[in-house]
Amino acid sequence: MLAQNFHDIQGPKMIPSFRILCVTTFALAQSAHAENTNPLKDEFTSSTFGAPKFTYSAGVLATTRLNPSDSLDHVEDELELFYEIGFGGGFHAGITLTTLDGDPADNYEYEITFGYGSEFANGMTWDLTYGYIGLDNSDETSEEITATLGFPLGETIEGSFAVIVDPDTGKSDQEFGLETALNDRWTLFGLAGNSDRDDNVYGEVGVSYALTDSVALEVLYEDTNDDDPLLGFTIGYEFGG
Numbered sequence: 001m002l003a004q005n006f007h008d009i010q011g012p013k014m015i016p017s018f019r020i021l022c023v024t025t026f027a028l029a030q031s032a033h034a035e036n037t038n039p040l041k042d043e044f045t046s047s048t049f050g051a052p053k054f055t056y057s058a059g060v061l062a063t064t065r066l067n068p069s070d071s072l073d074h075v076e077d078e079l080e081l082f083y084e085i086g087f088g089g090g091f092h093a094g095i096t097l098t099t100l101d102g103d104p105a106d107n108y109e110y111e112i113t114f115g116y117g118s119e120f121a122n123g124m125t126w127d128l129t130y131g132y133i134g135l136d137n138s139d140e141t142s143e144e145i146t147a148t149l150g151f152p153l154g155e156t157i158e159g160s161f162a163v164i165v166d167p168d169t170g171k172s173d174q175e176f177g178l179e180t181a182l183n184d185r186w187t188l189f190g191l192a193g194n195s196d197r198d199d200n201v202y203g204e205v206g207v208s209y210a211l212t213d214s215v216a217l218e219v220l221y222e223d224t225n226d227d228d229p230l231l232g233f234t235i236g237y238e239f240g241g
Contacts, residue, residue, distance in 0.1 A: 055086040059238030068221070068231045075230060076101040090118045092129075106135040115146075125150040143167050156180050171196040185210045200226045214239055 061080040066072040078101060084094035093114045100106050115129030127148045134141040148162040157180045164173040175193035182188055190205040206220035216236050223229040 053087075055240065056084065057238055057240030058083040059236060061234055061236040063232050063234040065230045065232045067228050069228050072231070090116050092117065100135075106137045108136050110134055110136070117148075123152045153178070156182075166197055169197070173197060198226075200224050206232075 059082060061078075061082075063078045063080070065075045065078070067075050077099075079099045080096060082094060082096040084092060086092045091114075094112075096111045096113075098109045098111075100108055111131055111133045113129050113131045115127055117125060117127030117129075119125050125148075127146075127150075129146045129148075131144045131146065132141065133143070144164050144166055146162055146164045148160055150158060150160045153159045157178060160175075160177045160179075162173075162175045162177070164175070166172070173193055173195045175191055177189065177191040179187060179189040187208045187210075188206075189208070190203070192201075192203040194201050202222070202224040204220060204222040206218055208216055208218040210216045214237055218232075218234040218236070220232040220234065221229065222232065
């Protein structure tokens with residue numbers, strides 16, 4: 001799904017984002033981080049599993065978020081730049097830069113990832129990814145290890161289950177996601193999760209629309225049991241080869 005942070009948009013900036021890892025777990029996709037973690041990317045890229053040659057994708061996502069529980073009050077704007085590569089029949093790596101709107105100390109967060117994924121029986125996929133997250137000015141950093149299992153649920157629905165572990169504390173998030181391509185342009189998706197790291201539960205539901213092979217729009221509703229909900233509007237552009 002989207003590479004933006006899901007359950008912790010308004011939380012501590014160093015909590016890693018979850019990504020559904022659609023770029024490596026579903027042929028429908030890349031939501032980066034996140035966990036993290038990309039339905040907009042999902043409109044553009046396909047699975048790199050089994051691809052013997054070098055592949056890459058890069059792009060930009062621009063998002064504005066509102067608070068639907070407070071008269072759609074503006075919360076933040078965000079710009080994300082990403083570059084990802086696939087190689088060796090299943091290995092993948094990437095870097096993502098995400099701006100931090102209104103942060104007094106830092107201008108952006110960066111995340112560097114490296115992982116491996118593969119397909120196995122009956123259209124199922126697995127992926128294991130390491131992520132290193134830092135800030136441009138502050139010294140604070142964090143790490144996460146994400147294990148994702150992808151599985152088909154019928155002809156048009158894809159499911160995923162992910163566990164995102166903080167290797168420093170041993171605490172984890174557990175997430176279950178669903179995605180369905182309504183047609184060649186519309187994609188509907190949702191996610192529910194439990195965070196031992198943040199001590200909360202969270203969920204999201206969204207829809208994306210592919211304007212072209214390179215440009216897509218997304219509307220995403222996110223909520224947790226301990227903070228206000230968010231309604232995000234994103235436009236993304238991606239290219240690759």
